[in-house]
Amino acid sequence: MSAEPLIQTLGKMLLLHKSLNQLAKQKTDIIKAGDTDALNDLLKEEKKHIQAIQRFEADRQKASEEFLAKFEQSDKSITTLTEYIDFANPMEKQKLNQLKSELQTQIKALKDQNELNQQLIKQSLQFVNLSLDLLMPEIDTYNYERPGQAHPFNEGRSIFNSKA
Numbered sequence: 378m379s380a381e382p383l384i385q386t387l388g389k390m391l392l393l394h395k396s397l398n399q400l401a402k403q404k405t406d407i408i409k410a411g412d413t414d415a416l417n418d419l420l421k422e423e424k425k426h427i428q429a430i431q432r433f434e435a436d437r438q439k440a441s442e443e444f445l446a447k448f449e450q451s452d453k454s455i456t457t458l459t460e461y462i463d464f465a466n467p468m469e470k471q472k473l474n475q476l477k478s479e480l481q482t483q484i485k486a487l488k489d490q491n492e493l494n495q496q497l498i499k500q501s502l503q504f505v506n507l508s509l510d511l512l513m514p515e516i517d518t519y520n521y522e523r524p525g526q527a528h529p530f531n532e533g534r535s536i537f538n539s540k541a
Contacts, residue, residue: 380469382440383461387476390433394483397426401490408497 400423407415441461462473 380444380461380465380473383437383444384469384472384476386433386437386440387458387473387480390430390437391476391480391483393426393430393433394480394487397423397430398483398487398490400426401487401494404494405490405497408494408501411501 400419404416404419404423407419444461445464458473458477462470462477465473
């Protein structure tokens with residue numbers, strides 16, 4: 378049995394991961410620009426990519442099981458791509474190793490880019506909170522009062538002078 382279906386599925390997953398990396402880089406620029414509408418559109422596009430990757434992951438698992446079934450190795454303890462590669466012929470091993478390496482590179486780059494985006498968003502939220510605190514400070518007292526003078530609320534009277 379050839380590992381070609383597995384190779385094709387991994388190739389499609391690699392293309393999706395590359396595309397997802399491009400979206401993550403675009404997201405960085407959008408976050409820096411502060412364009413929330415564009416960010417929402419990009420998040421929808423990312424969601425489509427993630428759903429496609431999940432579908433291809435299911436296809437990869439199925440192709441892996443079929444590939445191992447031909448070798449009478451339907452053992453569920455084989456879970457990594459490296460373990461599957463051991464059963465491939467030398468030419469397919471080379472191709473699978475190359476795909477594995479490229480996928481690992483893309484996943485690491487995506488992880489790094491997402492961490493950067495997360496830090497940028499966190500800094501943006503901190504700036505927004507600081508700006509709101511400056512615009513709307515908490516007021517301890519609503520009136521000016523002399524130091525040492527009892528606060529009108531503590532005396533049990535209203536802050537309004539009804540005799541005036």
